[in-house]
Amino acid sequence: MNPEPAVGVSLPERQHSPDNVQLMLYNAVLWNGHRIHFDLPYATEVEGYPGLVLAGPMLGDWLHQVVDEWLGDDGVITRVEYSNRGATYVGDTLTAGATITNYDEQSGELTLDVFIKNEAGDVVAPGVIGARLNR
Amino acid sequence: MSGLLSDALLANIGRTSEPRRELVTRRDIRKYAVATGSRLPKYLNGDVAPPMFHVPLFWDVVELSELTPDGVSIDKLLPKFPLERAMAGGLEIEYLRPVHPGDWLTATRTLTNIYEKAGRSGPLIFYEVLMDIVNDEGELVIREKTTRILR
Numbered sequence: 001m002n003p004e005p006a007v008g009v010s011l012p013e014r015q016h017s018p019d020n021v022q023l024m025l026y027n028a029v030l031w032n033g034h035r036i037h038f039d040l041p042y043a044t045e046v047e048g049y050p051g052l053v054l055a056g057p058m059l060g061d062w063l064h065q066v067v068d069e070w071l072g073d074d075g076v077i078t079r080v081e082y083s084n085r086g087a088t089y090v091g092d093t094l095t096a097g098a099t100i101t102n103y104d105e106q107s108g109e110l111t112l113d114v115f116i117k118n119e120a121g122d123v124v125a126p127g128v129i130g131a132r133l134n135r
Numbered sequence: 136m137s138g139l140l141s142d143a144l145l146a147n148i149g150r151t152s153e154p155r156r157e158l159v160t161r162r163d164i165r166k167y168a169v170a171t172g173s174r175l176p177k178y179l180n181g182d183v184a185p186p187m188f189h190v191p192l193f194w195d196v197v198e199l200s201e202l203t204p205d206g207v208s209i210d211k212l213l214p215k216f217p218l219e220r221a222m223a224g225g226l227e228i229e230y231l232r233p234v235h236p237g238d239w240l241t242a243t244r245t246l247t248n249i250y251e252k253a254g255r256s257g258p259l260i261f262y263e264v265l266m267d268i269v270n271d272e273g274e275l276v277i278r279e280k281t282t283r284i285l286r
Binding site for chain 1: 174194195
């Protein structure tokens with residue numbers, strides 16, 4: 001694993017800049033017809049958003065991806081808790097990251113603080129992921 | 136407390152949805168992996184489902200006439216709350232067993248709690264929905280708790 005697991009270690013971050021196509025495909029996969037995700041006049045003129053709103057659970061998935069890519073075949077995610085704190089939009093560049101906060105070498109149990117930040121550095125989706133390394 | 140929650144409303148705690156049984160397919164896993172920008176071949180090839188794949192698997196499928204004008208399906212598990220503006224909520228998920236193409240999974244949702252708190256700009260209503268997902272052997276595969284806030 002790179003980096004090796006230890007408390008305080010941060011995993012490689014990943015940037016996401018989802019466009020209309022990715023947002024459309026994500027909501028199509030969900031079967032989510034909520035207009036704020038694809039109807040720009042509705043999102044801006046009726047709901048007053050500055051743009052098309054990114055779907056909250058897509059950010060939740062990105063929290064998992066940071067940890068999952070690092071784990072590879074050496075472990076699995078066992079639990080997550082997270083919340084969506086603020087709206088994000090098509091055109092935003094978001095950064096997903098994680099830091100190990102607990103590691104039990106014996107059992108292979110890990111806890112990580114995970115986050116999605118916007119360009120201003122605000123955490124728009126904080127969370128905690130639990131994982132277990134193969135033993 | 137402003138006492139927004141009547142006994143009749145609180146009596147909805149414990150309400151359970153009809154179980155929904157769905158088939159996991161390689162194609163659906165692949166579509167989900169592509170749409171989320173996954174870079175892991177095991178998901179892009181659909182060999183195993185990524186975490187959160189249960190979100191699309193159990194998203195409600197309703198007829199067009201049942202969608203609101205803004206394109207949202209109404210959650211029939213929920214009663215009518217005296218506050219309606221939804222704020223960001225939270226999610227807790229336990230992943231207990233892997234999910235593969237060909238698996239049949241059954242989800243049952245339960246409204247497990249409704250409570251009120253004083254917010255900075257007025258009362259807030261919180262509710263919690265638990266979704267248990269089991270395989271055909273009856274083993275728990277995923278447990279998800281959603282907390283939503285209304286103001």
